[in-house]
Amino acid sequence: MRAAGAAAGNSLVVDHPLSRRWRLLDLLDVLVPRNTVLVAVRCPLPELERREADSPRTWPGQGRRRTVNAPR
Known part of the structure; x- marks a missing residue:
């Protein structure tokens, strides 16, 4: 879906955790x-x-599972 949108020339904003290489x-x-x-x-x-507790789009623990401990 993202590839098709980008290929069609659409601007995309992707909220995606890059927790894996x-x-x-x-x-x-x-x-x-x-x-x-x-x-x-x-x-x-x-x-x-x-x-995440304030957002209807997330569930408890989702943020913790997506956390990446990357060097700053």
């Missing part, structure tokens, strides 16, 4: 031929859990 490589393979900007968003785990 293959996910990043897959997105780069699809999106790099186009004008692509990757943005890292970081926040403390308690803030992430507060935000």
Whole structure:
């Protein structure tokens, strides 16, 4: 779906956790031929859990499972 949207010339905003190397490589393979900007968003785990509790699109524990402990 994302590849088709990008190929059609649409602008995309993709909210996607890149917690595994293959996910990043897959997105780069699809999106790099186009004008692509990757943005890292970081926040403390308690803030992430507060935000997921306030959001109807997430469930308890989802943020913790998606957390990546990457060097800054």
